[in-house]
Amino acid sequence: MNALVELKSELRAISDLNAAAMVLEWDQNTYMPPGGADARGRQIALLSRLAHERRSAKRMGELLSELSAMADAESVDGALVRRALRDYQRATKVPAELMEAISNHGSVLYSAWAAARKANDFEAVRPLLEKNLELSKRYAEHFEVDHPIDAFVDEHDPGMTAASLKTLFSSLRADLVPIVEALLARPEPDRSFLDADYPEEKQLAFAAEVSAALGYDFQRGRQDLTHHPFMIRFSSGDVRITTRVDPRDFTDCLFGTIHETGHALYEQNIDRAFDGTPLGAGTSTGVHESQSRLWENLVGRSRPFWEHMYPKLQATFPEPLADVSLDDFHRAINTVERGLVRVDSDEVTYNLHVMLRFDLECAMLEGELAIRDLPEAWNARMEADLGTKPPTDTLGCLQDVHWYCIPIGGAFQGYTLGNLMSAQFFGAASKALPELDAQLAKGEVGPLRSWLTENIYRHGATYFPDELIQRTTGAALSPEPFLAYLRKKYGPLYDVEL
Amino acid sequence: MNALVELKSELRAISDLNAAAMVLEWDQNTYMPPGGADARGRQIALLSRLAHERRSAKRMGELLSELSAMADAESVDGALVRRALRDYQRATKVPAELMEAISNHGSVLYSAWAAARKANDFEAVRPLLEKNLELSKRYAEHFEVDHPIDAFVDEHDPGMTAASLKTLFSSLRADLVPIVEALLARPEPDRSFLDADYPEEKQLAFAAEVSAALGYDFQRGRQDLTHHPFMIRFSSGDVRITTRVDPRDFTDCLFGTIHETGHALYEQNIDRAFDGTPLGAGTSTGVHESQSRLWENLVGRSRPFWEHMYPKLQATFPEPLADVSLDDFHRAINTVERGLVRVDSDEVTYNLHVMLRFDLECAMLEGELAIRDLPEAWNARMEADLGTKPPTDTLGCLQDVHWYCIPIGGAFQGYTLGNLMSAQFFGAASKALPELDAQLAKGEVGPLRSWLTENIYRHGATYFPDELIQRTTGAALSPEPFLAYLRKKYGPLYDVEL
Incomplete structure (x- = not known):
């Protein structure tokens, strides 16, 4: 058999095994009865192991070595070999025993974290977290990188490194903190009507209609x-x-649905010919998040979008919304807050929460921050960036699951990268579609979706993020489009010069 | 590693792969969107292939050969090795190419059948059905059996053969045909109130409550x-x-739910220690069906059961049922009919439908019945046994999917075996539980379920069917308990001597 044909057949099997594991995970999260939990964990672990064995198999290495000349080609097959080679190299770098130790420790740590978070007892989980940091460092040692976090960042956001992220983030933070301060100094919008009776069935139907x-x-x-x-x-x-x-509160369901719809629009519009290959997926965590955030925030919280949708929302929930003007509504869903919790935070403060985590991850992996000092470091940074201090670790360094179930490092930067990209992509789309605002105000999202499909979605993982951003926006990734977007939107909303 | 430990670990992986494939099938039948069909077929096929490769692997043969001395032991491990050996032998008998040819032809035939059934066009599917018969014969040639159908019967109902089934079925049929004739000569019960407005939500809630x-x-x-x-x-x-x-019509949902509940009670009550081994499953199709039918018919269509449940049913559906007496209701749900369709048939005529199929399967595999003569043979037998002739092949030999998607042979006898066993098991339970009727009339099903769990369920596949029946009822399988049950129930219901 031709090596490329054999490679594709093997990649398809790996893809199908991963998909099967994901069906089992989906069921675990949606419909599985409690009694199914033990066996399900075992079933998913088996499928993951089988997929990993094939990804790192000797034969895979031979095929890729035979095809290595193709990795420089501009063609689709060239991109496929590049991705496959990258996956193979990552899969073979770390010894299976260490992977298993990390996975097993993750389960133990997760359970301990859930209890510690509930009890606001960081000390109870500290020794296990220390071991996770140790394992994370050992993992990173298997990669030739300048900074240990690069081993993790590269997995999710290829092309990014501690060095490039620190430059990007420090520039963003320098501009963002004053913007947040200026906005928080202004009177808070009236949000009282958001806390009302919004029947669940109607919320779900409306969210599905929007989706x-x-x-x-x-x-x-x-x-x-x-x-x-x-x-x-x-x-x-x-x-x-x-x-x-x-x-x-209908906003959780509605904006959550738009967010996930953004991720799904990316995946649903990847070229179907890429199915079963490493190209049939979003190209990075950051680019994926750029699409969920673009639809959630740049479309879903925009004035034009609600010009079209607000009358429908009012008709769905007349009781709380009939007397609320579009302007008041738009201000309410764009409230900026001195919040403690990342997942509840608004689009302006969100990146401060993310960068805090990224910087602490770097410090922990560098050995500059000991786990026992984590709560204090967390709280100090919250005070510095957001002017608020968590009253408990539950609302502080225990709030996110990430450090407590997978290695420490690389799980957060994609959120902020996504926000930055979302504005840069939307800016490029706006240039290409001069009528975009007017179209959105008429409920016509087709032109925007088509532009995104043509420039981003259909390519799947063909281009690595850097190349995709350059091709699509004509520039390298920069915080400027995002900052400009914030200034343009929130200045008038809060009646303040930003 | 100890061979038994290694065998168990391998059996667990096979069991987990099969379970994963079944989760994918469940999702395919319940929630999968139409667009998922193609990839899903491929994903399930991959998992099935991986399970089959492990079941028939050289190492599996070596382990079982090393452990063969244990296969005679009375212990649980002895039973486990016996079952594993049987599975291995079956899995290695038929060449992989033939299995694949059968599977591929099954997909083609299934699509053709669905169209032919709709169009009442047997000729359109005849050549494909002839090829399926040919493949079925080739499959059977790989087994050392007296009759080709034994190769299939052994898979579903180990211990049974064409010879033993023909003896059993001819005896049953000889008694059953006159019983049916006697009942059909009597006036038909009033069933008009069964055709009324039974709201879906209430049906589902009631069925779940009963389950x-x-x-x-x-x-x-x-x-x-x-x-x-x-x-x-x-x-x-x-x-x-x-x-x-x-x-x-609430009966479809209600009795269907009780039927599936019977299957589920068996599986839920197998010793949990058997999980992930070949013992953690019902022991045969016939014994499985005996439990669905026992709960559906011997409990669910009995007078005592409805003494307790009927007031609840009336309260759920007051409009159609308030003025219907328990006796009239009980007669209506036990109506015997000259029906054409197996799946809609009552418990008296059902076995005639099944035995017709079994006898035709034998004749086809023996070469005594050509596919082109199948419709005529079907109709003649319907006339002889039930005094009615299908007006179309759609209501005749095209009605069941079995012959049109898997090899011909072995898929039907279990239904009748189950009916016979259900009465024999219920008879033994009644002897052990003298108050059973009174208990059922009070809604107390616990004693019956405990007896079944103790004697049947918890053992899973530890005992082959023959041994299980002998242990549980003190006798070999016989049609007598079933015939006695029919006479005792339907004589008074239809006011006729049977």
């Missing part, structure tokens, strides 16, 4: 309820989203 | 809607059932 209107194809997807919302892809024909509903 | 009352554990299972109801086991902690709802 479909944005272009999510329910014939190739579906929406279910889960504790934490997510998007998951089993194939180009089956890309699902989930949401949750708070009967006293 | 829970029979002992189905929703913490280790759940019920969903599918086109065809089924029970499926992913682990002892996750055994799911499905149902469907006809808003003009």
Whole structure:
């Protein structure tokens, strides 16, 4: 058999094994009865192990070595070999025993974290977290990198490093902190009408209607309820989203749905020919997040979007919203807050929460920050950036699950990269589509979605993020478009010069 | 590693792969969007292939050969090795190419059948069905059996053969045909109130209530809607059932739910220590069906059961049922009919439908019946046994999917074996529980379920069917208990001497 044909057949099997594991995970999060938990964990672990064995198999190495000349080609097959080679190299770098130790420790740590978070007892989980940091460092040692976090960053956001991120983030932070201060000095918008009776069924129906209107194809997807919302892809024909509903606050379900719809629009519009190959997926965590945030914030919290949608929302929930003007509504859903919790934070302060975590991760991996000093470091940085101090570790360094179930490092930077990219991509789209605002105000999202599909979605993982951003926006990634977007939007909203 | 430990570890992986494939099938039948179909077929095929490769692996043969001395032991491990050896021998008998040819032809034939059935066009599917018969014969040639159907029967109902089934079935048929004739000569019960408005939500809630009352554990299972109801086991902690709802007829949902609950009670009550081994499953198709039918018919269509449940049913559906007496209701749900369709048939005529199929399968595999003569043979037998002739092949030999998607042979006898066993098991339970009728009339199903768990369920596949029946009922399988049950129940119901 031709090496490329054999490679593709093997990649397809790996993709199918991963997809099967994801179906099991989706079921675990949606419909699985409690009694199924033990066996399900074992079943998913087996499928993951089988996929990993094939990804790191000797034969895979031989095939890729035979095809290595193709890795420089401009063609689709060239991109495929590049990605496959990268996956193979990552999969073979770390010894299986260390991977297993990390995975096993992750389960133990996760349970301890859940209890410690509930009890606000950082000390209870500290020794286990210390061991996780130790394992994370050992993991990073298997990569030839300048900074240990690069081993993790490269997995999620190829092309990025501690050095490039620190430069990018320090520049962003320098401008962002004064913007936040200026906004927080202004009177807070009235949000009282957001805390009202919003029946669950109506919320779900409205969210699904919005999702479909944005272009999510329910014939190739579906929406279910889960504790934490997510998007998951089993194939180009089956890309699902989930949401949750708070009967006293429709924003969680609605903006969560738009967020996951953004992820799903990316996946649903990747060239179907890439199915079953490493190209049939979003190209990085950051680029993926740029699409969820673009639809959630740059579209979903924009004035033009609500010009079209607000009358429909009012018709759905007449009781709380009939007497609320579009302007008041728009201000309320764009409130900037001195919040303690990342996942509840607004688009202006959000990146401060993320950069805090990234910087602490770097410091921990560098050995500059000991785990026992983590709570204090966290609180000090919150005070410096947001002028507020968590009253408990539950609302501080225990709030996110990431450090307590997977290695420390690389899980956060993608959120901020996504926000920066979302504004840069949207800016490029606005240039190409001069009528974009007017179109959104008429509910016409087709032109924007088509532009994104043409320039980003259909390519899947063909281009690494740097190249994609350059091709699509004509420039390297920069915080400027995002900062300009914030200034332009929030200056008038808060009636302040930014 | 000790050979037994290694065998168990390998069996667990096979079990987990099968369970994963079943989760994917469950999702395919319940929630998968249409777009997911292509990739899903491929994903399931991959998992099945991986499971088959392990089942038939050289190392599996070596382990079993090393452990062969244990296969005679009375212990649980002895039973485990016996089952594993049997699975290995079956898995290695048929060449992989033939298995693949059968599977591929099954897909083609299935699509052609669906169209032919709709169009009542047997000729359109005849050549493909002839090829399926040819493949089925080739499959059977790989087994040392007296009759080709034995190769298939042995898979589903170990211990049974064409010879033993022909003896059993001819004896049953000889007694059954006159019973049916006697009942059909009597006036038909009034069933008009069964055709009324039964709201779907209420049907589902009532069916779930009944299922829970029979002992189905929703913490280790759940019920969903599918086109065809089924029970499926992913682990002892996750055994799911499905149902469907006809808003003009509650019996489909209710008795279908009780039927699947019977299957599920078996699986939920197998010793949890057998999880992940070949012992952690029902021991045969016939014994499995005996439990679905025992709960559906011997309990669920009995007078005592409805003494307790009927007031609840009336309270749920007051409009159609308030003025219907318990006796009239009980007669209506036990109507015997000259029906054409197996899946809609009552418990008296059902076995005639099944035995017709079994006898035709034997004749086809023997070369005594050509495919082109199948419609005529089918209709002649319907006339002889049930005094009715299908007006179309859609209602005749095209009605069941079995011959049109898997090899011909072995898929039907289990239904009748199950019916015979259900009466024999219930008879033994009644002897052990003298108050059983009174208990059922009070809604106390615990004693019956405990007896079944103790004698049948907990053992899983430890005993082959023959041994299980002998141990549990003190006798070999016989049609007599079933015939006695029919005479005792339907004589008074129809006011006729049987």
